[in-house]
Amino acid sequence: MSLREQFPILQRKVNGHPLVYLDNAATTQKPQVVLDAMNAYYSESNANVHRAVHTLAGEATEGYESCRTKLKERFNASRVIITSGTTEAINLVAHAWGRANLEKGDAIILTEMEHHSDIVPWQMLAEERGIELRYVPVTQQFTLDMEAFAHALDGAKLVCVVHTSNVLGVRNPLEDIISASHAVGAKVLIDAAQGVPHSTVDFTSFGADFMAFSAHKMCGPTGIGALLVQPDVFEEMQPFMGGGDMIETVTVEGSTYQTNEHKFEAGTPRIAEAIGWSAALDWMDSFDLDAEHARLVGIASWVSGELRAMGMTVYGRHDEDDAAVVSFLHPTINSEDMAHLLDARGYAVRTGHHCAQPLLTRLGISGTVRASFYVYNTREEAEGLVRELKEIVEKFA
Amino acid sequence: MTFYPAALQELIEEFQEVADKRERLEMVFELADEVMILPADQWSDDTRIRGCQSEAHVLIAVDEGLVHMVGAADAKLVQGLMGVLSIAIEGLTPAQAVLIPVDFAEDMGLLNSLTPSRSNGFRNMYDKVMDEIRTSME
Numbered sequence: 001m002s003l004r005e006q007f008p009i010l011q012r013k014v015n016g017h018p019l020v021y022l023d024n025a026a027t028t029q030k031p032q033v034v035l036d037a038m039n040a041y042y043s044e045s046n047a048n049v050h051r052a053v054h055t056l057a058g059e060a061t062e063g064y065e066s067c068r069t070k071l072k073e074r075f076n077a078s079r080v081i082i083t084s085g086t087t088e089a090i091n092l093v094a095h096a097w098g099r100a101n102l103e104k105g106d107a108i109i110l111t112e113m114e115h116h117s118d119i120v121p122w123q124m125l126a127e128e129r130g131i132e133l134r135y136v137p138v139t140q141q142f143t144l145d146m147e148a149f150a151h152a153l154d155g156a157k158l159v160c161v162v163h164t165s166n167v168l169g170v171r172n173p174l175e176d177i178i179s180a181s182h183a184v185g186a187k188v189l190i191d192a193a194q195g196v197p198h199s200t201v202d203f204t205s206f207g208a209d210f211m212a213f214s215a216h217k218m219c220g221p222t223g224i225g226a227l228l229v230q231p232d233v234f235e236e237m238q239p240f241m242g243g244g245d246m247i248e249t250v251t252v253e254g255s256t257y258q259t260n261e262h263k264f265e266a267g268t269p270r271i272a273e274a275i276g277w278s279a280a281l282d283w284m285d286s287f288d289l290d291a292e293h294a295r296l297v298g299i300a301s302w303v304s305g306e307l308r309a310m311g312m313t314v315y316g317r318h319d320e321d322d323a324a325v326v327s328f329l330h331p332t333i334n335s336e337d338m339a340h341l342l343d344a345r346g347y348a349v350r351t352g353h354h355c356a357q358p359l360l361t362r363l364g365i366s367g368t369v370r371a372s373f374y375v376y377n378t379r380e381e382a383e384g385l386v387r388e389l390k391e392i393v394e395k396f397a
Numbered sequence: 398m399t400f401y402p403a404a405l406q407e408l409i410e411e412f413q414e415v416a417d418k419r420e421r422l423e424m425v426f427e428l429a430d431e432v433m434i435l436p437a438d439q440w441s442d443d444t445r446i447r448g449c450q451s452e453a454h455v456l457i458a459v460d461e462g463l464v465h466m467v468g469a470a471d472a473k474l475v476q477g478l479m480g481v482l483s484i485a486i487e488g489l490t491p492a493q494a495v496l497i498p499v500d501f502a503e504d505m506g507l508l509n510s511l512t513p514s515r516s517n518g519f520r521n522m523y524d525k526v527m528d529e530i531r532t533s534m535e
Contacts, residue, residue: 015418336451336472336518337426344418366451396426396473 003287004376006031017346020381025166025194025325025372026350027216030280034219037279038272048268050245060271067274068261070281075196075211077203077228081264082274086193087117089212089227090160092264093189094121095240097210097233102157104130109152109159109186111136111144112362113172116355118160118191136161138362142168142317149177156186163195163211167354167368168316169300169325171195178207187233193217193225197374198293198323209233215273219375220280224273227264241266287375296324296373299382303371304328306386310393315368324373327354333396335369341392347385402493405485405501412505421506426473431480435467446470448521455479455522457529463487464494464530468522475518478502482526491534499523 004010007029012019021029041063047056049064064082071080083089102108108122112135126133134152137145144161153159159181164171174190181188189210192201197218203211210233214225229237239246239257243266248256257263301318307328308314315327329335339351350370353360360366371385401409408428415421435444435454444454453470466483470476481501486494502508502519 016416334451334472337422337474340422340474341419344422395423 004378006033006283007376008032008035010376014346014348015344020347020377020384022371022373022377022381022385023348023350024374024377025217025323025354025370027222028197028219028374029376030219030221030276031283033283034221034276034279038221038276041272041275046272049271050262063275063278064269064271067278067281070278071226071228074281075201075203075228076205077211078231079229079234079261081227081229081261082269083212083225083227084223084270085214085216085225086115086191086212089210089225090118090189090191091121092227092240093210093212094125096237096264097187098122098125098158099129100238101236102129102131105132106157107132107134107152107155109134109136109149109156109161109181111149111161111172112138112358113144113165113168113170114160114162114356114358115166115191115193116357118162118189119358122160135358138359142170142315144172146173146176150180153180153184153186156181156184158187158189160189160191163190163192164198164323165356165359166194166325167327167356167359167370169194169323169327169372170317171319171321171323174206174208182207194323194325198289198296199321200289203228204230215277215280218280219283220277221270221273224270224277237264239263239266243267245269289375292375293324294320296375296377297322299373299377299379300324300326303382303386307389310390311397312389315363315365325370326372327368327370329365329368330393330397333392335367337396338369338389338392341396342385342388345388347388400496400498401501402485402489402497404487405481405497408481408484409501409504412507415506418506422474425477425481425505425507427477428480428484429470429473429476432469432476432483433465433467435469437469440469446475446518446522446525448518451475451518453518453522455525455529457526457533459491459530459533462490464489464491464533466526470518470522472518474507475522478507478519479522481505482523486526491530494530495527495534 009029045059047060049061068080136149139145178188187209190208192211192213196213209230211228216222246263246266303326304314312328312330335351339349352367412421435456440454444456446453451471453475455468458465464486468479485497
């Protein structure tokens with residue numbers, strides 16, 4: 001069975017046309033093995049984790065923890081906290097590490113390229129604690145202004161930067177950012193939601209202090225993600241959410257907490273989702289991700305050239321490490337209309353601000369149309385998109 | 398069964414005869430001219446349709462007991478649906494106009510989901526128009 005044939009949803013039609021799913025930067029589709037794993041858990045092993053001694057509880061616990069084990073192996077990380085996704089992972093850093101380690105007058109560096117989920121939690125903490133936020137500008141070449149970054153570093157305690165922009169597809173110079181930040185004693189958080197679906201990262205040698213990402217952008221289920229933390233920084237984190245599973249003992253006088261990742265996973269966790277993600281991680285090992293990534297960036301680069309030739313503005317550069325994301329605008333055709341016209345032919349693309357309004361403000365626009373490619377997309381689908389767009393431009397421009 | 402004013406019912410039936418969604422979109426784009434245009438210099442926070450992905454404005458007036466609508470939108474689909482709503486509303490009293498259900502865009506085969514959301518410019522436009530008509534009745 002081909003890679004593509006393993007995704008049942010890709011067999012469906014939309015508005016009478018075969019679905020061409022190009023909204024992968026928002027969420028990816030799920031292969032049958034992921035659906036089967038989640039169904040098998042609910043059909044055969046449903047129980048709560050970490051508590052009872054019965055057989056089902058053991059199977060559920062093993063399934064849940066296997067996800068953590070695979071994440072530790074895949075990313076060479078010693079501490080992996082399971083969260084509801086990238087957003088919760090970043091909020092966890094703000095509450096569990098930020099509140100314990102940042103105080104009035106400290107500075108956090110953000111970039112204009114961040115997704116709202118890596119801006120708003122810091123704005124909330126900044127307001128609460130009197131912390132200064134410094135934003136690294138984005139240049140007209142769609143890259144971070146590294147000179148401005150170097151200038152902003154003085155006195156910074158935390159640097160939060162997106163691995164790969166969900167709008168531009170641009171992969172940031174993370175290695176330079178991490179080493180420069182550490183040189184001044186600042187911790188580094190990487191929002192890798194768009195990065196890890198396209199490339200594997202050795203978290204230990206990479207050196208970032210925190211790295212957040214979501215399962216659903218790498219063929220796993222929605223509602224689950226992870227925060228990787230370096231072991232010394234993990235010890236600087238204080239519990240955020242209290243409840244079951246995160247405690248060691250509870251008395252009426254007070255509580256003591258777990259010392260491992262469970263300390264940050266209060267309550268019944270996302271068991272089926274962890275089992276689904278575990279299956280997705282195994283599935284991701286069934287093909288050469290680097291080769292697929294090179295193929296997809298090639299497609300994105302070709303599409304960009306075609307769109308520019310049609311008079312569109314494309315926001316991105318499509319270097320080999322960038323994501324296969326093509327954000328574009330036509331000078332006269334409204335992006336929402338464009339997306340509806342494409343949907344009428346079965347093409348799923350995204351429009352709007354992509355939860356990155358500061359970036360779009362810097363670019364002087366309010367939104368784009370975004371086509372984002374993933375491992376099951378084909379060159380023929382990209383050619384079809386270009387054909388449809390040509391027809392739309394000829395008819396509606 | 399949902400009741401539509403005769404002019405709207407006629408439009409819905411016309412759209413339902415067209416099988417291809419792209420063609421239906423083209424038809425509604427052509428109705429963008431049916432709404433009396435609200436000039437850009439009259440756009441304000443009061444006229445803005447919030448939550449739209451692009452710029453969209455609408456203003457409701459009641460003259461001699463009848464509802465009149467003016468509007469404009471960057472998106473031809475949203476302005477086209479303004480045109481449809483204008484055709485439906487024209488000549489109705491506020492009490493009659495507020496009875497027009499939101500379902501017409503779905504019945505015309507243009508939009509699948511009418512749930513209020515940040516990406517549903519049509520739903521936000523419809524809600525604002527109906528809110529303004531209700532306000533005029535107070």
